[in-house]
Amino acid sequence: MSSSEHIIDAREIHAWYGSSHILHGIDLQINRGETVGLLGRNGMGKSTLIRTLLGHVKQRTGHISFFGKDMSKARPHEVARSGVAYVPEGRGVFPNLSVRENLVMAARPNKRGEQEWSYERIMQTFPRLKERETNLGGQLSGGEQQMLSIGRALMTHPELVILDEATEGLAPMIVNEIWRVVGEIRSSGMATLIVDRNYHKVLANSDRAVVMQKGQLVLQGEADKITNDPELTGYLGV
Amino acid sequence: MDLSVFLIQLLNSLQYGLLLYLVAMGLTLIFGIMGVINLAHGSFYMIGAYMAYALAPLVGGNFFLTLLVGLVLAVILGYLLEWAFFSFLYDREHLQQVLMTYGLILVFEEVRSLLVGDDVYGVSVPDILSGSIALGDVMTYPVYRLFVSAVCLLLALGMYLVFTRTRLGMMIRAGSVNREMVQSLGIDIKFLYRVVFAAGVAIAAFAGMISAPVSSIYPGMGNQVLIICFVVVVIGGIGSIRGAFFAALLIGLVDTFGKVLLPEASGVLVYVLMALILLWKPNGLFKAG
Amino acid sequence: EDALKVGLMLPASGTYAQLGNAIENGFKLYIEKEGGKLGGRDVEYVKLDDESDPSKATDNINKLIKSDKVDVVVGTVHSGVAAAMAKVAKKTGTLMVVPNAGSKLITGPMCAPNIFRSSFSNWQPGYAMGKVAADKGYKKVVTITWKYGAGEESVGGFKESFEENGGEVVKEMFVPFPNVEFQALLTEIAATKPDAVYTFFAGGGAVKFVKDYKAAGLMNSIPLLGAGFLTDGTLKAQGGDGEGLLTTLHYADSLDNETDKTFRTAYNESFEMKPDVYAVQGYDAAQILSIGLAAVDGDATKTKEIAAAVESAEIDSPRGKFTLSKAHNPIQDIYLREAKGEGNPVISVAAAKLDDPAKGCRM
Amino acid sequence: MNQHETLLSGQHITQRWGGLTALDDVSLEIERGTVHAVIGTNGAGKSTLINILSGELKPTEGQVTLLGNDVTRWSQPRRARGGLGRSYQRNTIYPDFTVSENCRLAAQAQIQRPWVWWNNAQQCQISTTNASNAILQAGLDDVSNSIAGPLSHGQKRQLEVAMCLSTHPQVLLLDEPLAGMGAEETERMLALLEQLKQDHAILLVEHDMDAVFRIADRITVMVNGKVIATDTPANIRSNPDVQTAYLGEH
Amino acid sequence: MIYKEKGKTLFVGLFFLALALYPLVGGEYSITLVNKIMIYAILALSLELLVGSTGLVCFGQAAFFGIGAYAAILLSPEDGPASVWFLLPACVVLAATYALFVGALSLRTKGVYFIMVTLAFAQMAYYVVHDTSLGGGSDGIYMYFTPGEETWLDLSNPVILYFFTLLFLVWTFVFLAILLRSHLGRALAGIRINEQRMLASGFSTYPYKLAAFVTSGGIAGMAGFLFAVQDGFVNPEMLSWHLSGALLVMIILGGLGHLHGAMIGAFVFVFLQEFFKSAEIFGDFAEHWHLGLGLTIIISVALLPKGLVGLPELVQKRLFGTQAG
Ligand SMILES: Nc1ncnc2c1ncn2[C@@H]1O[C@H](COP(=O)(O)OP(=O)(O)OP(=O)(O)O)[C@@H](O)[C@H]1O
Ligand SMILES: Nc1ncnc2c1ncn2[C@@H]1O[C@H](COP(=O)(O)OP(=O)(O)OP(=O)(O)O)[C@@H](O)[C@H]1O
Numbered sequence A: 001m002s003s004s005e006h007i008i009d010a011r012e013i014h015a016w017y018g019s020s021h022i023l024h025g026i027d028l029q030i031n032r033g034e035t036v037g038l039l040g041r042n043g044m045g046k047s048t049l050i051r052t053l054l055g056h057v058k059q060r061t062g063h064i065s066f067f068g069k070d071m072s073k074a075r076p077h078e079v080a081r082s083g084v085a086y087v088p089e090g091r092g093v094f095p096n097l098s099v100r101e102n103l104v105m106a107a108r109p110n111k112r113g114e115q116e117w118s119y120e121r122i123m124q125t126f127p128r129l130k131e132r133e134t135n136l137g138g139q140l141s142g143g144e145q146q147m148l149s150i151g152r153a154l155m156t157h158p159e160l161v162i163l164d165e166a167t168e169g170l171a172p173m174i175v176n177e178i179w180r181v182v183g184e185i186r187s188s189g190m191a192t193l194i195v196d197r198n199y200h201k202v203l204a205n206s207d208r209a210v211v212m213q214k215g216q217l218v219l220q221g222e223a224d225k226i227t228n229d230p231e232l233t234g235y236l237g238v
Numbered sequence B: 001m002d003l004s005v006f007l008i009q010l011l012n013s014l015q016y017g018l019l020l021y022l023v024a025m026g027l028t029l030i031f032g033i034m035g036v037i038n039l040a041h042g043s044f045y046m047i048g049a050y051m052a053y054a055l056a057p058l059v060g061g062n063f064f065l066t067l068l069v070g071l072v073l074a075v076i077l078g079y080l081l082e083w084a085f086f087s088f089l090y091d092r093e094h095l096q097q098v099l100m101t102y103g104l105i106l107v108f109e110e111v112r113s114l115l116v117g118d119d120v121y122g123v124s125v126p127d128i129l130s131g132s133i134a135l136g137d138v139m140t141y142p143v144y145r146l147f148v149s150a151v152c153l154l155l156a157l158g159m160y161l162v163f164t165r166t167r168l169g170m171m172i173r174a175g176s177v178n179r180e181m182v183q184s185l186g187i188d189i190k191f192l193y194r195v196v197f198a199a200g201v202a203i204a205a206f207a208g209m210i211s212a213p214v215s216s217i218y219p220g221m222g223n224q225v226l227i228i229c230f231v232v233v234v235i236g237g238i239g240s241i242r243g244a245f246f247a248a249l250l251i252g253l254v255d256t257f258g259k260v261l262l263p264e265a266s267g268v269l270v271y272v273l274m275a276l277i278l279l280w281k282p283n284g285l286f287k288a289g
Numbered sequence C: 001e002d003a004l005k006v007g008l009m010l011p012a013s014g015t016y017a018q019l020g021n022a023i024e025n026g027f028k029l030y031i032e033k034e035g036g037k038l039g040g041r042d043v044e045y046v047k048l049d050d051e052s053d054p055s056k057a058t059d060n061i062n063k064l065i066k067s068d069k070v071d072v073v074v075g076t077v078h079s080g081v082a083a084a085m086a087k088v089a090k091k092t093g094t095l096m097v098v099p100n101a102g103s104k105l106i107t108g109p110m111c112a113p114n115i116f117r118s119s120f121s122n123w124q125p126g127y128a129m130g131k132v133a134a135d136k137g138y139k140k141v142v143t144i145t146w147k148y149g150a151g152e153e154s155v156g157g158f159k160e161s162f163e164e165n166g167g168e169v170v171k172e173m174f175v176p177f178p179n180v181e182f183q184a185l186l187t188e189i190a191a192t193k194p195d196a197v198y199t200f201f202a203g204g205g206a207v208k209f210v211k212d213y214k215a216a217g218l219m220n221s222i223p224l225l226g227a228g229f230l231t232d233g234t235l236k237a238q239g240g241d242g243e244g245l246l247t248t249l250h251y252a253d254s255l256d257n258e259t260d261k262t263f264r265t266a267y268n269e270s271f272e273m274k275p276d277v278y279a280v281q282g283y284d285a286a287q288i289l290s291i292g293l294a295a296v297d298g299d300a301t302k303t304k305e306i307a308a309a310v311e312s313a314e315i316d317s318p319r320g321k322f323t324l325s326k327a328h329n330p331i332q333d334i335y336l337r338e339a340k341g342e343g344n345p346v347i348s349v350a351a352a353k354l355d356d357p358a359k360g361c362r363m
Numbered sequence D: 001m002n003q004h005e006t007l008l009s010g011q012h013i014t015q016r017w018g019g020l021t022a023l024d025d026v027s028l029e030i031e032r033g034t035v036h037a038v039i040g041t042n043g044a045g046k047s048t049l050i051n052i053l054s055g056e057l058k059p060t061e062g063q064v065t066l067l068g069n070d071v072t073r074w075s076q077p078r079r080a081r082g083g084l085g086r087s088y089q090r091n092t093i094y095p096d097f098t099v100s101e102n103c104r105l106a107a108q109a110q111i112q113r114p115w116v117w118w119n120n121a122q123q124c125q126i127s128t129t130n131a132s133n134a135i136l137q138a139g140l141d142d143v144s145n146s147i148a149g150p151l152s153h154g155q156k157r158q159l160e161v162a163m164c165l166s167t168h169p170q171v172l173l174l175d176e177p178l179a180g181m182g183a184e185e186t187e188r189m190l191a192l193l194e195q196l197k198q199d200h201a202i203l204l205v206e207h208d209m210d211a212v213f214r215i216a217d218r219i220t221v222m223v224n225g226k227v228i229a230t231d232t233p234a235n236i237r238s239n240p241d242v243q244t245a246y247l248g249e250h
Numbered sequence E: 001m002i003y004k005e006k007g008k009t010l011f012v013g014l015f016f017l018a019l020a021l022y023p024l025v026g027g028e029y030s031i032t033l034v035n036k037i038m039i040y041a042i043l044a045l046s047l048e049l050l051v052g053s054t055g056l057v058c059f060g061q062a063a064f065f066g067i068g069a070y071a072a073i074l075l076s077p078e079d080g081p082a083s084v085w086f087l088l089p090a091c092v093v094l095a096a097t098y099a100l101f102v103g104a105l106s107l108r109t110k111g112v113y114f115i116m117v118t119l120a121f122a123q124m125a126y127y128v129v130h131d132t133s134l135g136g137g138s139d140g141i142y143m144y145f146t147p148g149e150e151t152w153l154d155l156s157n158p159v160i161l162y163f164f165t166l167l168f169l170v171w172t173f174v175f176l177a178i179l180l181r182s183h184l185g186r187a188l189a190g191i192r193i194n195e196q197r198m199l200a201s202g203f204s205t206y207p208y209k210l211a212a213f214v215t216s217g218g219i220a221g222m223a224g225f226l227f228a229v230q231d232g233f234v235n236p237e238m239l240s241w242h243l244s245g246a247l248l249v250m251i252i253l254g255g256l257g258h259l260h261g262a263m264i265g266a267f268v269f270v271f272l273q274e275f276f277k278s279a280e281i282f283g284d285f286a287e288h289w290h291l292g293l294g295l296t297i298i299i300s301v302a303l304l305p306k307g308l309v310g311l312p313e314l315v316q317k318r319l320f321g322t323q324a325g
């Protein structure tokens, strides 16, 4: 049903939190090496969609396959192992592990056995982390945690990185830096799914974009088409 | 108290402290690191002791073989227990675990009573370790106790290294604060925690087996060590392997000298110590790490 | 006439479960011997696990008396539980026999016409041993026990007679109950170098203490004396370390009287194990009831008449004949025994016809 | 009322953690009627500064003055009752309560009467009124009866500010209130701040430069625990040090 | 929501009514048993105030209970009955005073550390009564005369005592129910969920927690008084951690965060004990009654995530279903 060109091929996804129905039948495909922006106002279900795809939301229906393999019933670690990394909103840094430990605990080479994102490279990319190497995750400032979370995701050498509000709380220079890293990730052939409130940046850095409203995809297409879509601002509430 | 007696008492406290650490070590894993409030820890210890007694005749009376077989059985037991009783509790209110482990205590005690009866038993010290060494002209010290101390030290060191130096240790610690994120990094947390739990049970049972020859085996023995184990873990600082180690030694010291110097208050001393330490350092002696 | 209901309130779980079992066996053995009857009435049992938990004791005995409407209660092992039971029995006038708990409360301040004890008082074996120790020429003795009623009373008895006979208790050591870490105190004993050590421990604690004492190398240099529970039912678990220990108790192996022989064979046949002192106490509890109830044709409410009958009777126990004091504690021989293999054969009578002082009994 | 009286000031605040100096001799003053933005690199010590001003942390050195009182030794709750309100960078709402109860409970802090155990707190006039005002201000009125836990991230951020407002503070310390908010909510929040600053003093820590330059009256820039500049927005924008250290090619 | 509230009130009302009518049908023993359960229910309610409502998991509640009970006996004269009006307040005050002392110190700690410090202080109290002659040592002490004997409030009469206890159970429940809705109660709930936020809003949380602790200790002391009066006998095991643990088990079993949960927990826990112990039903296997109790507890944890109070909701869900999933 899906070509293995798709990293993610999700069809008819529904999800619930308890008795509230959050996602109403979503179809989403992400191709290899493709950068997709996910836009929508607060509370429209962006994060829920991501968590559902990754298997964290238990109450879900629909078909999800990763890399051509059906993983509708897969558990989150299986999804991650198949080559997906996740930078969650709120960062998810382990407060009781040092910066170093946070990074190396789950590091693994990619499917070809290469380690492009070595520990040293992460340290070069985020010099601030280098300075705080032995501190516990819980002692870092918000922005430092964000960098750590991205670094940690990269060190698992995924095929797809999902960034949920990766620039939240970062200083402008670091934000630029993150966008630069996103660019780097993009050019290295990793696919990315980006959620960010700065939709200009998202659209500028994506191949394709999808827009969510109330648990449904209301708009999708090439990034530049979307950028010029008159309905966009309405959906985003600007 | 003259010097030689004082030194022997020091040795006593060290040895008692190490034994305490051995018993509390499994709890450090299950409670301190996994965060499961495990009242049944004493039962695992009790199960170990009874295994040392009951398995011996089955494996031809060889103590070390008994240890090995017991250890394997304990790992299996722990693995199954986690699967059957705990795997669905992590998402729930922490206190639910209190209830679960309380139920388990009752069940384990009765099963033990049905299988082995309520008698008091003893296990003899293996022949090669049955000697004693003289301490001055005052008294002798059994080699076996020294052996137990050595095993404790080794285990303590091993566990410390695993936790601080290996990725496995990092994953376990990470899992104790954010299960979802650990999964998102591709780690099978369910399996990981099942293994940790099994290890905790195995260590507790091992403690029961190895200390069986120097203690006696009797109904209710598990509940007696339970509270003191919690004290050890908490004084040390929850999640800290190093802390639990020093806490155990400290308790050994206070208990030993307390019995001699302040006999009227010896029962309560450990608790006074705990209260004082926690009032002084509300997070235990050592923070996690 | 309907059956006589006997409430057996004994521990079925916890540390004392084994003791409860032996008492029950002994009790039933006697009743069976009597054709299943007491005072001419069929016996019906109501069993209740007292868990050795004093805080539940009052509820438990109330249940037996008020809900199950038993005519007689038999219990129990734990002193605290027995004391709570005695309090209720005294108030309700229910006929009660204590088959083990040696607390001084029961035949002291709480004594009553309807309450009997078929076992001993904690004081008795200790007192007997004091004399033995003095006779052996020991001058300085250290005592060690758990810090709780039974231990303190036992040590108290020892101290009383040992010092009456010219000895001196140089140090009284206590371990918090039920702690079993003795090493520190053993070192202290070794440093004190007394002529002997007197001790009261039972069950798991007794096993551990003897093993530790031996391992500390003290067994040969400082003789260990104890109340009988040190080596009763624990010798096997001590794995030979208890060999040769001297203890005092109101029962021993190889007493060689007729009653004991028949009792032992019968017990062995019925339960396929050797009887112990607890079984004897259970047996005698039944015997006391039998004597008392026979005098009133099974009417358990006539406690005055029952008391009169029991007080004047001589009870033919496997331990040897004994009578009951005014406070209803056995006036009995206390034997000096020596541990051999898995038994405690008698050496001599340490104190003949020893009565308990029963302080505080107003009856 | 003096439009520009100083409501809160910190003098020579230093905070060290072991070898790390998170704040190095920082002083600043916050006046009524202004929004005073504190911007700076990640880990510059902005949240730490708020923690110290609000009393959550005791500084290694330095002094804090609130409404003319030296409050350095005051506990956090005492400062809060004295007119200081704060919001957190991470959400600190009560997830089990409804939105309105979240705010009402915060409002209750101003009229604590714990010994009156017989009155139903939810019928307490003052706190309910304060709470519903705050909810209205923060634009949460359509979810005011929902349980707070399942709200979206952005809504929780709004609630965070609403709870802060419920306590009727004179000085607001807002730690990245716009983080995670959508464009629409950002607009609303900015309008709210605009309106609040009439009679409040606001310290705003924020990384959204568009917002900061739109609304701030004064800006303090921090780098690695030090203040490198305090000035009007226009001057800050053109300050070359700030350009290189923080803004980049903004 | 409102429907649920009403159902709860109705349930509690019927429950108390049933208790009030029970002496009409119950035999003498079962009245004393129910009386004892009501005392445990009061005790469970006192603990619920701390654990369920304030989030302070106290592992030493038995100490306050025991102190109340010991006080009742130690303060009773040996030559005649004590006055209830003097003795009861005295017990409450003594227990509350100890709670003040314990709370003042232990509230400096949090979480598991708090659990252990409260345990430590309870053990201290335990060893004081166990190892000193003050309270009769390990065998305990008893009361010579029941308070109020030969007055209209003769507590040695089981039926009078029953209604006396019931009165206090109802009072405790209503008192706590009202208290939890008040400013104090809401603040305690806030502290349970997020203490940091409470501090930032301007609540000095320490006095609040201390107030809850002392109130709870006082109520436990009251339960202790009732226990001592009913049994006329107390001993150190009343202060042991086993009882503290059992109380925790009761309120968790019932369902944390609900006053009626604490009561249900106490009743069900004791009932289960009696049930599995009953030789009429289980014959000789009744000796192994812990097994049945243990298994029941395990099953209830597995099936009832919210404790017994969650049962109706669960049944409703099963019967009517809610959504796919
Ligand atoms: N744990 C939860 N339980 C119940 N409902 C939830 C939960 N988490 C989210 N929701 C609801 O699901 C809806 C979608 O939330 P989600 O977090 O996916 O939105 P979002 O698009 O990521 O918003 P934001 O931009 O604010 O992060 C919201 O209405 C929210 O109230
Ligand atoms: N408890 C602590 N122990 C040690 N270092 C700490 C602690 N708390 C914060 N720090 C360090 O102090 C510095 C300042 O942190 P702070 O949270 O104030 O930064 P910030 O300016 O708010 O950054 P951001 O914009 O990323 O939130 C950081 O380097 C942080 O790692």
Ligand SMILES: [Mg+2]
Residues within 6 Å of the ligand: A046, A047, A048, A089, A164, D153
């Ligand atoms: Mg989101």
Ligand SMILES: [Mg+2]
Residues within 6 Å of the ligand: A141, A142, D046, D047, D048, D089, D175
């Ligand atoms: Mg910050």
